[in-house]
Amino acid sequence: MTAWNLTYETYKPQDQGLREALCTLGNGYFATRGASAQVSAGDIHYPGTYLAGGYNRLTTVIAGKEIENEDLVNMPNWLYLKFRFTDGQWFSPETATIRSYCQDLDMKNGVLIHIVVFEDEQERRIRMEEHRIVHMGDRHTAAIRVLLTSENQTGSLEVESAIDGTVRNQGVKRYRDLNSQHLEILESESTQNEPVFLKVQTVQSELRVAMAARTRIIKKGRPLDLQAELINDNGYVGKRYTVDISQGETIQVEKIVLVYTSRDIAISECGLAVRTRILHAPEFDDLLASHKLVWKQFWRRSDMKMTDRRKKRQSLRPEMVVRLYTFHLLQTVSKQTIDLDVGVPARGWHGEAYRGHIFWDELYIYPFITLQYPEITRSLLLYRYRRLDMARAAAREAGYKGAMFPWQSSSSGREESQTMHLNPESGRWLPDNSHFQKHVNAAIAFNIWKYFESTGDIQFMCEYGAEVLFEIARFWASIATYNKDLDRYEILKVMGPDEYHDAYPDAEAPGLDNNAYTNVMATWVLTRALNALDILPRDRVEELCETLGITESEIELWWDISRKMRVIFHDDNIISQFEHYDQLKELDWDKYRKKYPNIQRMDRILETEGDSANNYKVTKQADVLMLFYLFSAPELKTLFKQLNYPFEYETIPKNIDYYVRRTSYGSSLSWVVHSWVLARLDRKRSWKFFLKALQSDIDDIQGGTTQEGIHLGAMAGSINLIQEAYMGIKTRGDFLWVNPELPEVLEKLRMQVRHRGSTLAFETTQDMCKITLLCSPKNTFKFGFNDNMYELAVGATRKFHI
Numbered sequence: 001m002t003a004w005n006l007t008y009e010t011y012k013p014q015d016q017g018l019r020e021a022l023c024t025l026g027n028g029y030f031a032t033r034g035a036s037a038q039v040s041a042g043d044i045h046y047p048g049t050y051l052a053g054g055y056n057r058l059t060t061v062i063a064g065k066e067i068e069n070e071d072l073v074n075m076p077n078w079l080y081l082k083f084r085f086t087d088g089q090w091f092s093p094e095t096a097t098i099r100s101y102c103q104d105l106d107m108k109n110g111v112l113i114h115i116v117v118f119e120d121e122q123e124r125r126i127r128m129e130e131h132r133i134v135h136m137g138d139r140h141t142a143a144i145r146v147l148l149t150s151e152n153q154t155g156s157l158e159v160e161s162a163i164d165g166t167v168r169n170q171g172v173k174r175y176r177d178l179n180s181q182h183l184e185i186l187e188s189e190s191t192q193n194e195p196v197f198l199k200v201q202t203v204q205s206e207l208r209v210a211m212a213a214r215t216r217i218i219k220k221g222r223p224l225d226l227q228a229e230l231i232n233d234n235g236y237v238g239k240r241y242t243v244d245i246s247q248g249e250t251i252q253v254e255k256i257v258l259v260y261t262s263r264d265i266a267i268s269e270c271g272l273a274v275r276t277r278i279l280h281a282p283e284f285d286d287l288l289a290s291h292k293l294v295w296k297q298f299w300r301r302s303d304m305k306m307t308d309r310r311k312k313r314q315s316l317r318p319e320m321v322v323r324l325y326t327f328h329l330l331q332t333v334s335k336q337t338i339d340l341d342v343g344v345p346a347r348g349w350h351g352e353a354y355r356g357h358i359f360w361d362e363l364y365i366y367p368f369i370t371l372q373y374p375e376i377t378r379s380l381l382l383y384r385y386r387r388l389d390m391a392r393a394a395a396r397e398a399g400y401k402g403a404m405f406p407w408q409s410s411s412s413g414r415e416e417s418q419t420m421h422l423n424p425e426s427g428r429w430l431p432d433n434s435h436f437q438k439h440v441n442a443a444i445a446f447n448i449w450k451y452f453e454s455t456g457d458i459q460f461m462c463e464y465g466a467e468v469l470f471e472i473a474r475f476w477a478s479i480a481t482y483n484k485d486l487d488r489y490e491i492l493k494v495m496g497p498d499e500y501h502d503a504y505p506d507a508e509a510p511g512l513d514n515n516a517y518t519n520v521m522a523t524w525v526l527t528r529a530l531n532a533l534d535i536l537p538r539d540r541v542e543e544l545c546e547t548l549g550i551t552e553s554e555i556e557l558w559w560d561i562s563r564k565m566r567v568i569f570h571d572d573n574i575i576s577q578f579e580h581y582d583q584l585k586e587l588d589w590d591k592y593r594k595k596y597p598n599i600q601r602m603d604r605i606l607e608t609e610g611d612s613a614n615n616y617k618v619t620k621q622a623d624v625l626m627l628f629y630l631f632s633a634p635e636l637k638t639l640f641k642q643l644n645y646p647f648e649y650e651t652i653p654k655n656i657d658y659y660v661r662r663t664s665y666g667s668s669l670s671w672v673v674h675s676w677v678l679a680r681l682d683r684k685r686s687w688k689f690f691l692k693a694l695q696s697d698i699d700d701i702q703g704g705t706t707q708e709g710i711h712l713g714a715m716a717g718s719i720n721l722i723q724e725a726y727m728g729i730k731t732r733g734d735f736l737w738v739n740p741e742l743p744e745v746l747e748k749l750r751m752q753v754r755h756r757g758s759t760l761a762f763e764t765t766q767d768m769c770k771i772t773l774l775c776s777p778k779n780t781f782k783f784g785f786n787d788n789m790y791e792l793a794v795g796a797t798r799k800f801h802i
Contacts, residue, residue, distance in 0.1 A: 003319045006105040006698075011098050011116075013044045017707030018700050020046060022324070023105045023112050024350045024710075025132060028052060028334030029139035030075070030259055031349040034105070034112055037081040037130060037144060038092040040164075045094070046171050046707075049075045050349040051209065051261060053342035055356065055411040056202035058179040063429075067420070070410045072345070072356025073182040073202055074169045078211055078257045080162040080238065081146055083126065085155050091118040091126055099125060107327045110136055110295040111288070117151065125151040135287060137294040139336040140264075140277070142257045145284045149250040157245045161215040161255050162231060162238025163198045171352035172708045174424060185235040187271065192228060195278045196237050199271045205411065208262035210270040212278040217243055218252040254284045265339060298330055301759075302372050304722055307748040321694040322722065325715035332712055333369060333376050343383040343409060347709030354709065357408040357416050358383070360497075361713030363443040363630075364669065366451065368720040371729065371753040374455045381451060384444050385464045387413025388471060395475055402474025405444055407435045425601075426608040433502040433510040436495040438479065442521035445472045446630065449528050454731045456756045462540045466532050470548060473529035473558055476522040480561050488566035490514050491522060496578060498623040500603045500613035500666070504580065507614075514579040517626050519565050523639060524631075526562040530555070565643055573651050574658050575624050587616040587662070598703060602664040621667035625659050628652055628677040632730070653681055668696035672717035679725040680741060686725075687743040693718045722749065727762055729753055737784040738771065740764045740802060755781075760792075764802075772797040 008019055016035075023034025035047035050072055057070045084090045099117040106113060114130040127149040135141040148157065165188070169180040186208065187199040195214040201207065216223045228239035243251055258278045260270040267273040282290075304326070306319045332348045343358035344365050362380070370377045384405065390413035391403035398404060406415035417435040448465040451457065480489040493511030495502050496518055503510045533541055533555065544550070569575055570582035592599045599605060603613040603620065613620075622629065627636060633649055640647035656677050663670055675689030692701075696714050700706040723729055727749060728739035736755040742764060750763045758776035760783075762769065773781050773792040782791045785800050792798055 003316045004106065004108040004323065006107065006320065006324055008103040009101065011093055011101040013093075016044050016093075017046060017704075019103060021350050021707050021710055022328075022698065023103065024328070024331070024348070025110065025112055025134040025142075026331035026349055027134050027136045027139055028330075028332065028336035029340065030054075030134070031331060032079065032134055032142065033350065034103070035079065036093055036114060037079040037132075037146070038083075038090065039094060041077075041167065041170055042094075046351075047077050047079050048167075048171055048351060049077060049079075050351075050356065051075055051207075051259075052337060052340055052349055053263075053411065054202070054207060054209070054261075055205060056182040056207070057204045058182065060177075060179040062177070067178070067418075069178060069355060069418075070357075070416055071169055071180075071182065072349070072352060072410075073207075074167050074171065074352065075209055075259075076163050076165040076183070076198055076200060076211055076235075077167055078142065078163050078213060078259070079144070080160070080164055081130075081144055081253060081255055082160040082162075083128075083146075083148060083253075084158050085120065085122075085124055085153065086158050086242065088120045088122060088124065091120065091128070096120055105324075105327075107323050108295065108299065109292045110134075110327075111292075124153040124155075126157075127151055131284075131288070133288060133291050134331075135291050135294075136298070136331075136334065136336075137290055138287075140258050140260055140274075141281065141287065142259070143284050143287050144253075144255045144257075145288075146253040146255075147250055148245070148253065150245045150247055152247060154246045155244075157243050157251070158240055159217060159243065159253055160231070160238055160240045161196070161213060161253070162236060163196060163211050163213055163257075165198050165200050165235035165237070169352055175352065175355075183235075188232055188235060188237040190230040190232045190237050190239055192230070195275075196239060197271070197275060198235070198237050200235070206262075208270050210260050210274040212258050212274045213238075214256045214278050214281065215239060215241075216254050217241055218254065219243065219249075256281045256284065256287070301752055301754075302326055302330065303751070304719070305748075305750040306722075306746060309745055309747045318691065318694060321698050322719060324698065325694075326719055328710055329365070329368070329712065329716050329719065333365070333380060335373070335376065337376060338379040340379075341383060341386060342380075344380055344712065345709075346711070346713060348712045351707070351709030353705065354408075355410070355416070357410050359408060360437075360440045360443040361669075362447060364672065364713040364717035364720065366447050368716055368723055370451055370454045371723065371731075371755065374451065374457075374754065377447075377451050378455075378457065378460055381448060381460075382464060385468055388468055390414055392471065395478075400475055401478035402476075403441070403468065403471035404438065404475050405441050405472075407437045407440050423604050423607050425604040428607070430607065431510070433495065434499065436493070436502060436511055437497070437499070438475075438491075438494050439497060439515075439518045439521055441472045441475055442518070442525050445469050445525045445528065446521070450731065453733065454755060456734070458536070461532070462536060466536055466540075466544060467548070469525070469529050469532055470544065470550060473526050474550075474554070476525055477554070477557050477561055480522065480565070483566070486566065488564050489561045490566045491519055494518055496623045497621060497626055498577065498619045500618060500620045501578065503614050505584070505612070505615045512578040514566055514568055514576075516567055516575045516577060516624050519567055520627055520639060523562050523565045523643060526558045527639075527642070530558055530562065563642060563644070567640075567643060567645055569645075571658075573646075573648075573654060575627075575651075575655055577619070577623050577659075581617065584617045585615055587618045600664055600666045600702060602666065617662050619659060619663045621663070621665070621670040622673035622677075623659070624655060625673055625677050628656065629673045632732075635732075652677075656681065668693070668702065668711040668714035669717060671696060672714055672721055676721055676725045679721075683741070683743050687745055690718065690721060690743070693721070723751065723753070727751065727764060729762070731755065732784075735782060735784050735789070736760075738762070738769065739786055740769050742766055755783075767802050769800045769802055770797055771800070
């Protein structure tokens, strides 16, 4: 193991799904899972390719009901590169004997490497060495180079290079009974003198995708002029070459692939674009060099260097996993994403879990991206702005004002959450009430405001951000109801982030009252909307108020709610997750830990036993503790004081202890949040939770979910935990604040961030923090360290004792 490589040195069929997800290559425009180029989709392997925002709707009849789903579509498989001796079996991990095996993800250079020695039924051995890229600088390009060495045989080798358009969506087992034929073939072509060509279309959204592949075979340093057997079989299009090979000899196969869609800019038509460009595409070595350069530039800005005090081999693992998660984040939302109309999928573009939908996970993702690549965050926020009218329509339909964004979003911005979901433990289909999680609206407003604080991008706020913020504030004001007896506003019939609780015990209808997280976040949103009215230029405020019909009486209502929202407490200042939470039963944790090997999904376990999580004080993931994750103690104290509730520092550790003990960790986000909230209270325990967060995907601790798609929120949250919790870098108001406190196991931590056009380098040890201003548009930069303000000139360094 190195700190730059994820390496597997044995072939394990049961682990291939996980490895293929973790070895996915992408560039923010499309991504391809790390499957072997010699395999087809099945129970072991799944070579999926996904376009950012490439969705399609299909309807399935289940139990007499029509169920419509919009899925991220598995696009044609461009990987196919097979080989065999002319009278033998195809060499594949599934059909041949594997004599040695190595799969290596080189994160530093963005290259996936497979080195395998295959042996066929006649004991003939071929050594294959494959290098694969999805070009980080040219969104349309991918390439494979394969070196084939005959170890013990002289003969004729057949090499087949193809694009397979017959693929379906089969990557998630529980979805396999649903309609999955998303593609129809429009054109396919295989000729001797031209690259192979395929054009498909999604059957409902009519997204056209064109691919072309140029293959050449090189022997002794020169390309061979070979006649190919042409293949064009109902969407499977390719060429098969025959080449002589001697024992000990190596041939090289290069495959360059281009991908275009009907949504691309600066083209006439996707088929014409891909046919034209493939003829002039660079060779593999040139593509590899330019690809490596882009990754070098990414890592120069985004790498986090962690020095472990233990100085042992295993101490490299946290640094390696942090790089792995950074790698996947940058492949999902890169600079290639900027002019695409896409959001941030909870599971990346790495698989078909959650159907590629966008949830609230961007709340965990944007903080790191904003302090590294604010231009990417800006483009992603526009995804929400463009769907504002759909959110307005949803609010009106539900009887509210303003904008109500969906819990699950994909192409149009309508609510994509299911009405039913399957419990795989019991095999029963159950009502899905997750769309009651209205707090996604607060997350969107939070992301907009934090982007504005970090960048000072007043133009974005004037043209886009403020309008979304005001409409979300309107929604919260309209969903809040006034309790005259308490002189308080309440929010009824919702769900919090916990997700285990969607109704009261034995209730006939779903929904909970006064979820603390939801109510406090609504208060925060209304407060920020009032702030925006004061901060933005007066003429733009007047225009927005005229356009949106915002009146003085409505602004007064916002102010009143932001001072009188109800928050419920129980048992010595414990913030109640929701009203009557304290009346729920305690769960017998010891009983279930003895009975089940994994109790992360207690909701499924209880439902299987004929019980319900609604009856117990059991939490899937952080809910109340999200408040301590998003806000500092002074910020929370200000909010609670504004609501006329007491809030002392002792409230924080009491609540953390209370809810951590009642969490089953059914979500990978839990480890991130709990590590964060403990970062200042218990550094050792925080580090343990952090290591658990790092395990979540690389070790697939949720029992098989990562193979369906990574958990991007947990990945990004883990990275940002280092940046904001351990390095202590936070944006508050107009300034960047720094307050580092490393876990005891770390000797040194180094990174860079950007704030309002300035780039700073940080190096922190247990007792010292060194800050250098690398560049700034104003030649100086003001920042806060602990409670004091300082100023740096470009090129200057300041050291602080901790």
